[in-house]
Amino acid sequence: MDAVFLARLQFGLTAGFHFLFPPTTLGLSLLVLIMETLYLRTKNALYKDVSAYLVRILGIVFVMGVSTGIALEFAFGNNWAAYSRTVGDVFGAPLAAEGVFAFFLESVFLGILVFGRKKVSPKTYRLSAFLVFFGAHLSGLWIIIANSWMQTPAGFRMEGGRAVLEDFFKAALNPSTVVRFVHTILGGWTTGALVAMAIAAWLLLKGRFPEKAVLLMKASLAVFAAAAVLQLGSGHAHSVQVTRTQPEKMAAFEALWETQEGAPFTVFGIPDEKNEKTHLAVRIPKMLSLLVHFDPNGKVLGLNEFPKEERPPVFLPFASYHLMILFGLLFILIGAVGVFLQTRKKLPGARRYLKVLLWAVPLPYLANELGWISAEVGRQPWAVYKVLRTSDAVSAVVPAGNILFSLILFTLIYALIGAAGFSIILRTVKRGPGDEPAEAGKGAA
Amino acid sequence: METWDILRNVWFLLVGVLLAGYSVLDGFDLGVGALFPFLTKSEDEKRTLIRAIGPVWDGNEVWLLTGGGALFAAFPPAYATVFSGFYLALMLVLFALILRAVSLEFRTHDPKRKGLWEATFVGGSFLPALLFGVALGNVVVGIPLDTRTEYAGNFFTLLRPLPLLFGVLGLCAFLLHGGAYAALKTEGALQARARKAIKPLVAATAMAFLLSFIAVGIYLPGGMKRLPAWIFALIVWVSLGSLMRPGKKANDKRTFLLSSLTFLGLWGVVGAVHYPNLVRATDPALSLTIANASSSALTLKVMLIIALVGMPLVVGYTVFAYRVFKGKVGPDDAAY
Numbered sequence: 001m002d003a004v005f006l007a008r009l010q011f012g013l014t015a016g017f018h019f020l021f022p023p024t025t026l027g028l029s030l031l032v033l034i035m036e037t038l039y040l041r042t043k044n045a046l047y048k049d050v051s052a053y054l055v056r057i058l059g060i061v062f063v064m065g066v067s068t069g070i071a072l073e074f075a076f077g078n079n080w081a082a083y084s085r086t087v088g089d090v091f092g093a094p095l096a097a098e099g100v101f102a103f104f105l106e107s108v109f110l111g112i113l114v115f116g117r118k119k120v121s122p123k124t125y126r127l128s129a130f131l132v133f134f135g136a137h138l139s140g141l142w143i144i145i146a147n148s149w150m151q152t153p154a155g156f157r158m159e160g161g162r163a164v165l166e167d168f169f170k171a172a173l174n175p176s177t178v179v180r181f182v183h184t185i186l187g188g189w190t191t192g193a194l195v196a197m198a199i200a201a202w203l204l205l206k207g208r209f210p211e212k213a214v215l216l217m218k219a220s221l222a223v224f225a226a227a228a229v230l231q232l233g234s235g236h237a238h239s240v241q242v243t244r245t246q247p248e249k250m251a252a253f254e255a256l257w258e259t260q261e262g263a264p265f266t267v268f269g270i271p272d273e274k275n276e277k278t279h280l281a282v283r284i285p286k287m288l289s290l291l292v293h294f295d296p297n298g299k300v301l302g303l304n305e306f307p308k309e310e311r312p313p314v315f316l317p318f319a320s321y322h323l324m325i326l327f328g329l330l331f332i333l334i335g336a337v338g339v340f341l342q343t344r345k346k347l348p349g350a351r352r353y354l355k356v357l358l359w360a361v362p363l364p365y366l367a368n369e370l371g372w373i374s375a376e377v378g379r380q381p382w383a384v385y386k387v388l389r390t391s392d393a394v395s396a397v398v399p400a401g402n403i404l405f406s407l408i409l410f411t412l413i414y415a416l417i418g419a420a421g422f423s424i425i426l427r428t429v430k431r432g433p434g435d436e437p438a439e440a441g442k443g444a445a
Numbered sequence: 446m447e448t449w450d451i452l453r454n455v456w457f458l459l460v461g462v463l464l465a466g467y468s469v470l471d472g473f474d475l476g477v478g479a480l481f482p483f484l485t486k487s488e489d490e491k492r493t494l495i496r497a498i499g500p501v502w503d504g505n506e507v508w509l510l511t512g513g514g515a516l517f518a519a520f521p522p523a524y525a526t527v528f529s530g531f532y533l534a535l536m537l538v539l540f541a542l543i544l545r546a547v548s549l550e551f552r553t554h555d556p557k558r559k560g561l562w563e564a565t566f567v568g569g570s571f572l573p574a575l576l577f578g579v580a581l582g583n584v585v586v587g588i589p590l591d592t593r594t595e596y597a598g599n600f601f602t603l604l605r606p607l608p609l610l611f612g613v614l615g616l617c618a619f620l621l622h623g624g625a626y627a628a629l630k631t632e633g634a635l636q637a638r639a640r641k642a643i644k645p646l647v648a649a650t651a652m653a654f655l656l657s658f659i660a661v662g663i664y665l666p667g668g669m670k671r672l673p674a675w676i677f678a679l680i681v682w683v684s685l686g687s688l689m690r691p692g693k694k695a696n697d698k699r700t701f702l703l704s705s706l707t708f709l710g711l712w713g714v715v716g717a718v719h720y721p722n723l724v725r726a727t728d729p730a731l732s733l734t735i736a737n738a739s740s741s742a743l744t745l746k747v748m749l750i751i752a753l754v755g756m757p758l759v760v761g762y763t764v765f766a767y768r769v770f771k772g773k774v775g776p777d778d779a780a781y
C-alpha cells in the first residue's frame with residue numbers, strides 16, 4: 001500500500017468520523033435556541049427542562065466534535081505537508097479565522113450552557129444559547145470556505161509553484177462557498193432535528209414526560225420539515241453550480257460518458273468505468289439538461305471531454321450522489337407525513353410513525369457522509385481543483401509504515417470513543433428531560 | 446523596514462502570544478490532569494477538581510487550535526516541516542489530546558468505566574505536558590533539514606538530551622501551574638495537598654530552568670548575547686523566587702499569577718533566543734526563518750485584521766466566563 005493511498009484513507013476515516021458530530025451540533029444548537037427563546041417568552045418551565053435535556057446531549061456531541069476536529073487541523077501538516085506548503089498562503093487563514101471568530105465563541109458559551117444555568121440570568125443564558133448557535137454556524141462557514149476553495153479555487157495567483165493570495169474576498173466567497181454552506185447547514189438542521197424527533201418519539205412511545213415530548217416533537221418537526229424542503233432547492237442550486245464550475249464532477253455524478261444535448265437523468269444504474277458504460281440504466285430523458293440548464297435540450301458535458309488522467313472516479317461519486325438524493329426525498333416524505341399528522345393532532349398517538357422515526361436516525365448521517373463522499377471523491381484527482389494533484393499533496397518524509405501505524409491507532413481509538421460516546425448519549429437520552437439529571441438517572445435506569 | 450517585514454515580525458510575536466496564552470490557560474488544566482492522582486483521595490475530591498476545570502478547559506484548548514492555525518496560515522513551510530517531520534511524536538500528542546478531550550465528559554456520564562476515563566484524562570494530560578517542551582526544544586536547538594527543508598532525522602533524533610531537558614522544564618511548569626490553580630479553586634484537604642505541592646514543583650522548575658539556560662548558552666551562544674533573553678530570564682527567576690517565599694498568609698491568587706508569569710517569562714526567553722528562526726536547522730543556512738518561510742504580505746495583513754477584530758472579543762468574553770465561574774468549587778455544583 002502506498003503512502004498516498006494510506007494518507008487519503010486516514011483523512012477519509014478521520015474526517016468522516018468527525019463529520020458525524022458537527023451537523024448534529026448545528027441542529028441541536030438551533031433547537032436549544034428555540035427552546036430558550038420560548039422559555040423566555042412564555043416562562044413555561046417545561047421549555048427550560050427540554051432545553052436542559054438537549055444541552056446535556058449537545059455537550060457530549062460537542063466534545064466529540066472538538067476532540068476529532070483537532071486531528072484534521074494536524075493532518076494538513078502531518079500528512080499533507082506538500083499541500084500546506086503549496087496552498088498554505090490561501091488555505092491557512094480560514095482555519096485560523098475559524099478559531100478566532102467561531103470556535104472560541106462556541107466553546108466558551110457552551111461552558112456556560114452546560115455549567116452556568118444557575119450562575120447567569122435567564123436572558124444571559126438565552127444569549128449564550130444564541131452565541132453557541134451562532135458560533136457553530138460561523139465555524140461551519142469558515143470550514144466550508146476552506147473546503148470550497150479546494151473545489152473552486154479563486155482569488156489567488158501561482159508564483160514559483162505556490163498559490164499566493166490576491167483577493168481575500170474572492171478566495172473566501174469563491175463560486176461554490178455560499179451554496180455549499182447553505183447545503184451543509186440544512187443537512188445539519190435535518191440531522192439534529194431528526195435526532196430530536198426520534199428522542200421525542202421514544203419518550204412518547206414509552207409514555208414518559210409526554211408534555212415535554214410533545215413540545216420537543218413540535219419544534220423539531222417544524223425545523224426538520226422546513227429544512228428537508230429547503231434542502232431540495234439548495235441541492236438543486238448546488239448541482240447547477242457543479243455543472244458550471246466542475247463539469248467533470250457532474251459527469252461523474254450522472255455517469256454521463258458522452259456529451260449530450262438533452263442529457264437524461266439516470267435514476268438507477270451501475271457505472272462501468274472500464275467500458276465507459278452504465279449497466280441496467282434507468283433514465284428519464286432530457287431530465288438532467290432540464291435540471292441543470294433549465295432547458296430540456298441544454299448541452300451537458302460528458303466524461304469524454306476530459307483527458308483520462310483528469311477524470312474523477314465514477315462509481316463512488318455516482319452511487320453516493322444518487323443515494324443522497326434518495327434520502328433527501330425520503331426526508332421530505334417523513335416531514336410531510338409528520339406535519340399531516342400534527343395538523344390532525346394525531347401525531348403523539350401515531351405509534352407506527354413514531355417507530356419509523358426511531359429507525360430513521362441513521363439516515364441523515366448517511367446522507368451527510370454520502371454527500372461529502374460525492375463532493376470529495378468527485379474532486380479527484382485534484383486536492384485543489386486544477387491547481388494541485390492529490391498525489392503531489394502528501395508529506396514527502398512520512399513513510400507508509402508510519403501512516404499505517406497511525407491509521408490503526410486512529411481506528412482503535414475512534415472505535416473506543418465512538419462506542420463509548422454512543423452508549424453515553426443513549427444513557428443521557430434514557431434519563432429523560434427531568435429537572436435533576438443525576439437522580440432522574442437512578443430512577444429511570 | 447518594508448511592510449512585509451513588519452508583518453512577519455508581528456506574526457512571530459502573535460504566534461508566540463497565542464502559544465503563551467495556551468500555556469497559561471490550558472496549561473493549568475493539563476497540570477491539574479497530570480497531578481490528578483496525587484492531589485485527590487476520594488470521589489468527592491475528584492469531582493471537585495474536575496468541576497474546577499470543567500467549564501473552561503474546552504475554551505482553553507481552542508488557544509492551541511488557534512495558535513496552530515495561525516502558525517499554519519502565517520508560516521506554512523514551518524508548519525509543514527515540523528508536523529510532517531515530527532510525525533510519530535505529534536501523533537502521540539494528538540491521540541493523547543483526543544482521549545483527554547472526551548475523558549471528562551465520559552467519566553461523568555459513564556460510571557461503569559470511570560477508571561478508564563480517569564486514566565485517559567491523566568495520561569492524556571501528562572503526555573502533551575511533557576512532549577510540547579520536547580518539540581519546542583527541538584526546533585529551538587535545531588534539527589537536521591535537507592536541502593528541500595524537509596526533516597532529515599527520525600523519531601529518536603527528537604529525543605536528544607537538550608530537547609528532553611526542555612520537555613522536563615515544560616512538564617514542571619505545567620505541574621506547578623496546575624497545582625496553583627487547584628489551590629485557588631478548592632478548599633480543605635485537597636487545597637492543602639495542592640499548596641504543599643507548590644514548593645517542590647517550584648524547586649524542580651527552577652532546577653530545570655537553570656540547566657536549560659546554561660545548556661542553551663553553551664549550544665547557542667549567539668542567542669545569549671541578546672539582552673531580552675536576560676530580561677525574560679530575570680522575570681522567570683523573580684517569579685520563581687517569589688513563589689519560594691510566600692507571605693505569612695497563603696495567597697493562592699498570588700501563586701497562580703506568579704506561575705502564569707513564569708510561563709510568560711519562559712516564552713519570552715525562547716522567543717528572544719530563537720528569533721528570527723521558526724525552525725533552526727543543524728546547518729544554519731537551511732533554517733526556516735520569518736524571512737524565508739512566511740506567507741505573503743496580503744495574507745499576513747488579512748490575518749492581522751482578523752486578529753485585531755477577533756482577539757479583543759475573545760479576551761472579553763473569556764474574562765466574562767471566568768467571572769461567571771469564579772470562586773471555590775465543590776463536588777456537586779450544578780449541572781451535568
